[in-house]
Amino acid sequence: MxxxxxxxxxxxxxxxxxxxxxxxxxxxxxxxxxxxxxxxxxxxxxxxxxxxxxxxxxxxxxxxFDMYRDWGFQIFHSIGDSLRIAIPVVVLSFLIGLPVAYALARLNFPGKGLMGELISIPMVFPPIVLAFGLMQLFGNGPLGFVGPWGAIIFGHTVVAIPFMIMPLVSALHQIDPAYEDAALSLGAGRLRTVLTIVVPNVVPAIVTGMALVFARSISDFEITLLLTTPDISTMPVEIYHAFESGSTRLGAAVSVATSLFSVAIIVLIEIVVRKAKWW
Structure with a gap:
C-alpha cells in the first residue's frame, strides 16, 4: 500500500x-x-x-539575400534617420521629464492633479488625431518656421514623454523624503540635493524611461508620416512605402531589420541596468 x-x-x-x-x-x-x-x-x-x-x-x-544586398543602403539610411530622431527625443524627454516628475512627486501646487491628467493624454489619444493636430501646428500654424526634423522630434517628444515621467514618479514615491530633508538641513541647495540624492536613486527608472521613450519614438508611424519630407524616411515609414509600392519582400526585410535593431537596443539597455550597479 x-x-x-x-x-x-x-x-x-x-x-x-x-x-x-x-x-x-x-x-x-x-x-x-x-x-x-x-x-x-x-x-x-x-x-x-x-x-x-x-x-x-x-x-x-x-x-x-538579394533584398538585403540590393537595398542594404536604404535600410541603413532609414535606421540612421530613426536614430537622428529617437536620440534627441530621449534626451529631451529626460531633461523635461525629470523636473516634471519631481514636481508631481514632491511639490504641492494648484492644478497638480490636472497636470498629472494632462501628461497622460498623449497615451490615450489616438495617434492619428494627435498627428493631424501637430501637422496643423507645424504646417501653416504658429510653429511653421520649424523645419521637418524639429517638428518630428517635437511631436515624438509629446507622445513619448509620459513614458519617462510615469516611471520617475513611481520611483520618487518610493524614496523617503527624509533623505532630502537631511541634505537640505546640512546646507545643500535644492538642485544639489536632487543631483546627489534623488538622481542616483532613480537611475533604474531613468533607464527604463529612456528605453520606453526610445521604443515609442523608433516605432512611431502616424506623426512621422504626416510631418516628414521625401528626404526623411524612418523605419516605419520605409516599411509603409515598401508595402504601398507592392514590394512586400522589401517591406519584410525592413521589418526584420527594424525588429532586430530595436531588440538589440532594448537588450543593451537591460544589460546596462543589470550590470552597472554604480548607483
Missing part, C-alpha cells in the same frame, strides 16, 4: 497529471508564444525567400 501511495503521489507530481486549469494555462501559454514568434519568423522567411509564396505561409521556398 505504501508503494502504491508513493506511486500515486509521484504521478500527481508528474507533468502528465495536470488539473484542467493547468491544461488551460499550458495551452494559452503555448498559443501566446506561437502568436508572438510566428509573425517575425514569417517576415524573416519572406525577406529571405526566393519566391513570394512561403511553404505553409511560414517557411521560405529557397534562400536568397
Amino acid at each position: 505504501t508503494t502504491l501511495a508513493a506511486r500515486n503521489v509521484s504521478r500527481r507530481d508528474g507533468w502528465w497529471f495536470l488539473p484542467p486549469f493547468r491544461v488551460f494555462f499550458l495551452i494559452v501559454t503555448l498559443a501566446l508564444v506561437l502568436f508572438i514568434t510566428i509573425p517575425p519568423v514569417a517576415l524573416l522567411s519572406l525577406s529571405l525567400s526566393e519566391q513570394f509564396d512561403l511553404v505553409w505561409g511560414i517557411f521560405p521556398s529557397g534562400i536568397s
Whole structure:
C-alpha cells in the first residue's frame, strides 16, 4: 500500500497529471508564444525567400539575400534617420521629464492633479488625431518656421514623454523624503540635493524611461508620416512605402531589420541596468 501511495503521489507530481486549469494555462501559454514568434519568423522567411509564396505561409521556398544586398543602403539610411530622431527625443524627454516628475512627486501646487491628467493624454489619444493636430501646428500654424526634423522630434517628444515621467514618479514615491530633508538641513541647495540624492536613486527608472521613450519614438508611424519630407524616411515609414509600392519582400526585410535593431537596443539597455550597479 505504501508503494502504491508513493506511486500515486509521484504521478500527481508528474507533468502528465495536470488539473484542467493547468491544461488551460499550458495551452494559452503555448498559443501566446506561437502568436508572438510566428509573425517575425514569417517576415524573416519572406525577406529571405526566393519566391513570394512561403511553404505553409511560414517557411521560405529557397534562400536568397538579394533584398538585403540590393537595398542594404536604404535600410541603413532609414535606421540612421530613426536614430537622428529617437536620440534627441530621449534626451529631451529626460531633461523635461525629470523636473516634471519631481514636481508631481514632491511639490504641492494648484492644478497638480490636472497636470498629472494632462501628461497622460498623449497615451490615450489616438495617434492619428494627435498627428493631424501637430501637422496643423507645424504646417501653416504658429510653429511653421520649424523645419521637418524639429517638428518630428517635437511631436515624438509629446507622445513619448509620459513614458519617462510615469516611471520617475513611481520611483520618487518610493524614496523617503527624509533623505532630502537631511541634505537640505546640512546646507545643500535644492538642485544639489536632487543631483546627489534623488538622481542616483532613480537611475533604474531613468533607464527604463529612456528605453520606453526610445521604443515609442523608433516605432512611431502616424506623426512621422504626416510631418516628414521625401528626404526623411524612418523605419516605419520605409516599411509603409515598401508595402504601398507592392514590394512586400522589401517591406519584410525592413521589418526584420527594424525588429532586430530595436531588440538589440532594448537588450543593451537591460544589460546596462543589470550590470552597472554604480548607483
